[in-house]
Amino acid sequence: DAMVIQNPRYQVTQFGKPVTLSCSQTLNHNVMYWYQQKSSQAPKLLFHYYDKDFNNEADTPDNFQSRRPNTSFCFLDIRSPGLGDAAMYLCATSGTESSYNEQFFGPGTRLTVL
Amino acid sequence: EDQVTQSPEALRLQEGESSSLNCSYTVSGLRGLFWYRQDPGKGPEFLFTLYSAGEEKEKERLKATLTKKESFLHITAPKPEDSATYLCAVGDTGRRALTFGSGTRLQVQP
Structure with missing residues (x-):
């Protein structure tokens, strides 16, 4: 089945220690998104890629970076995690950049910062 | 700026309610x-x-409807396995990405 895969499912890091989260997709979608979701809150868009075109949300902290080496893979790098960065990180894909289209989500990575 | 508000924040139902x-x-x-x-x-x-307004879609016990200002998700005779958070999101002509609401946490008790 075509799907969105995130690794690891659970990540524990120490305050200030860089961490990388991974997302891969078999849907062959052009667009990949990274969201941050804290408990009982709406998913908050951090950035997205349309093919290799990177689009950053205005309020995404510089501490968050992303890479998309090819169509299938996308990475979220948190350079110096703080306690406030503990959250669920969701990767999603979409066939086009238009907001007509539904997004398909991966299972998420739960990040804990000690 | 796009806004999405979901209510209630939490809902507890008896099975079948x-x-x-x-x-x-x-x-x-x-x-x-x-x-x-x-x-x-x-x-x-x-x-x-x-x-578009007036559109309806159904899937098992769920039915979604849309007006120009709001959408409803109707749950008919819910079962415990319907317990989850239900999120609503909108796409806007002026934005590339969706705007999500905070969700409704549904709990269905047997």
Whole structure:
């Protein structure tokens, strides 16, 4: 089945220690998104890629970076995690950049910062 | 700025007790309204897309409807396995990405 895969499912890091989260997709979608979701809150868009075109949300902290080496893979790098960065990180894909289209989500990575 | 407000924040039902969840939205130009289901510790699972006022879609015990200002997710005779958080999101002509609401946490007790 075509799907969105995130690794690891659970990540524990120490305050200030860089961490990388991974997302891969078999849907062959052009667009990949990274969201941050804290408990009982709406998913908050951090950035997205349309093919290799990177689009950053205005309020995404510089501490968050992303890479998309090819169509299938996308990475979220948190350079110096703080306690406030503990959250669920969701990767999603979409066939086009238009907001007509539904997004398909991966299972998420739960990040804990000690 | 797009806004999506979901109510109630939490809802507890008895098995078989039908109810509705509300999603109110403000957008400059609606391109689509999306409903997702999210189980604890998992990513959102796509349920429905609605594009225009008056449109309705159904899936098992769920039925989604759309007006110019809000959408309802009707749950008929719910079962405990329907327990989850239901998220609403809108797409706008002026934005590339969806705007999500905070969700309604539904608990169905046997």
